[in-house]
Amino acid sequence: MDSTKKITKKLAGTAKGTGLWLTSVGNEFGQVLISVLTAQEGAGLDRMVDGLVRRYQEAGVDPPAVLYVDCGCCTDVGETKLKARFRGWPELTVKLDIWHFMHRIAVGCTADANQQYPIFMSRISACIFEWDAADVSLLRQAKRALLMSQGWPPLTDADVNKHLTREELALHCWRRTCGEETTILLLEQLLTELMSNKGNDSLGVPLLDKERMEHIWSVQKGI
Template sequence: MGEMSMDKSSCPCSQPVRAKGLGPMVVGLIKRYADAGVTTPSILYVNRDCCGASHIQKMFAAWPQLKIKLDMWHFMRRIAVGCNTDSHQLYATFMNRLSQCIFQYDQDDLKSLKDAKRKELEAKLMGPLDVDVMRNITRSELALHCRRTTRGTEETQALITELINGFDGEKGRDSLGVPLINSCRMEDIWRTQIKHVACLQDPEGVQLNIQTGIKGGLPLPTYRCARSSTSLECFHLHLN
């Protein structure tokens, strides 16, 4: 595991940081880490100022190894603003596909999960087909047993462009004829956001997935990802 996720007992900052007066807060935080004598975080997830002439980078000059990354949920929310309404019939599908443009499942983990699910089904069904196996794998089983990694900047940029084009105009209308995407607004958003795809990428050499043991109905390792913005043990900085 990299240095970003720390044991709660040794971590001087076990909660996400939300502050308006960032300067003094960061100074205090750096001092707390130094006083505690623990390894400093290697990744910082932010909801803005991820790249360019970032003040954040300057504020954390004492931690030169720190990599500043954009929180993927904030990135997705920015793209979602290009949709007319989140109550549109196609909204959930669009957002789900957007997540798939950014992340991919580890293929070995996925194969192990399918094999385990097939064995489970064989107790109830005669010769389950691939389609039965996939249909019976739940979203939470995927999250628990399959590690996810980012796809790389170029691939994700191409996939999101394709996704937006696929849902734009006529193709994105619901049964009442309402389009999912506001074309002009989305074009504007994507033009400014495409550069931040690089800021979403998992840093090389940092293991974001922690194996948490074997539990649940399937005899497989379980993982927790430190990338998740809901994890209290991650170091997140939310700027107001």
Template sequence: MVAGHPGSAGPRPSGEVPSDPDLRPIHTLRLSCDKEVVSLMQGRTLRNSVTSLYKHLCVRHRQQWLAQSSEYLSVLKKFLVPGTDPSTITHQLPPMVPVPTPKWLLTVYAQDVLSRLEETKARITSIYGAILKMDSTKKVTKKLAGAASGTAAWATNVGNEFGQVLISVLTAGEGEGLLPMCVKLMERYQRAGEDPPQLLYVDQDCCSTTGKAAAMFHAWDQLVVRLDVWHFMRRLSPMTATSCTASSWAASPSASSNGMQRMWPRGQAVGAREAPRSRGHLTDATSSSRPTAKELAWHCRHRTHGAQASEELIQELLEDFMDRTDSMGIRLLDQEKMEDIWQT
């Protein structure tokens, strides 16, 4: 593991360097670390932190030290022969060299990342897509600490239809502040000989081909810019709520409209019902039951109804709620205000 410690592959002779680059240890000022330990830090998850790796190494090193100590004491018996003074043989065990701190492990991991930086950059910049989505958030920039705190206001990501991130930047503002990012993205497609994307989903500036989002990607003249369905639902819900005369009923049309935007494909939904039966999770008595929302999310993918079908469904929903009243006979929706909002 850590070179020079119990549990490692053994001390390497001075000047000997393995021919295979994957087997070469990572050297620091006083210690060196085996590549096997570094590979354990690559899959960082919620329960796989550097601290947990440090505790695991401590346990492994202590077990190895105890095994070597037991072997050391067993070897001492061979020197207890007639005529030998037992006082000259020491029974004191050699101390176990402590495992380096988690901070040192992070330093080693950072050096390993820097050694393959060009390869990592090549993999990241080799991702493309025909359907892109651009979104900005402030949640990431609020977590910046130290010297980087307060240096950025927005974190903008551009992803493709497979959920892969093409580019991610930190900026002081949206709009024209994202122009260098858009230029680099267009140049990447051009240098790689990839076809320009066909569709771009954004959270604003989507209502015309001459909007800001379309202007930033000026080299892609065939690019269609549309509003993301999630942001559409977030805009429609508060507008619907403002036209409600009773606050307790404000969530009813909003929640119904949210459910109308997405649907489960019929073929995938049938597959979600048959999958538990094939695994033996359903009996004959429960095989006709409908799959739960979690089962649908596991086997299916959401898709939208489309612009025309969504418009018709929302129109039917508004017409259905327009004439409804509460227990006091008061209309749930202000008809004049709702019609003006829907027309806009």
């Protein structure tokens, strides 16, 4: 579930200014289940949630196990307002969406205009996600067969990997998370590396604000 102002800014004519937020809920297949326009973020969403819960019940479909959101997922005491809003699904677990988790970490950068910022975001993603090994193995076999049919000599796995494009990986292979312990370890190694001189660009400007990043990471790794 996510909310945005970008769509409401496109409203024109008599509809202009009537809605400030668009909230949408999608499923694991990327399909949008419901979208509602509201005057402000969080307002009037109870009816949307109740309607969504009822649709699942009427369709005889098991309720979702996890809901990923951009905020309102964590609390030290009791349940969050969002968890209470989905009271029709008492077993539902509410978690922070990985994309928003990545951008929370990126707040520790000195500027997104830094030369290393795009590489930093790519490396964060690599710390969190990995390609399914079985899918990659099948894709590699198919790629090897294709290359050899075009006259290439026998190739090692490393050689074939050089010919696999990101588009092919995304089309044919699932991605999965590396697991909590591995992700924390990899991210800590990445942040430690980039908070040293290795994190400076060609002009000597550091990518990360060390003090701010240390605070952000101490908070975010516990989510």
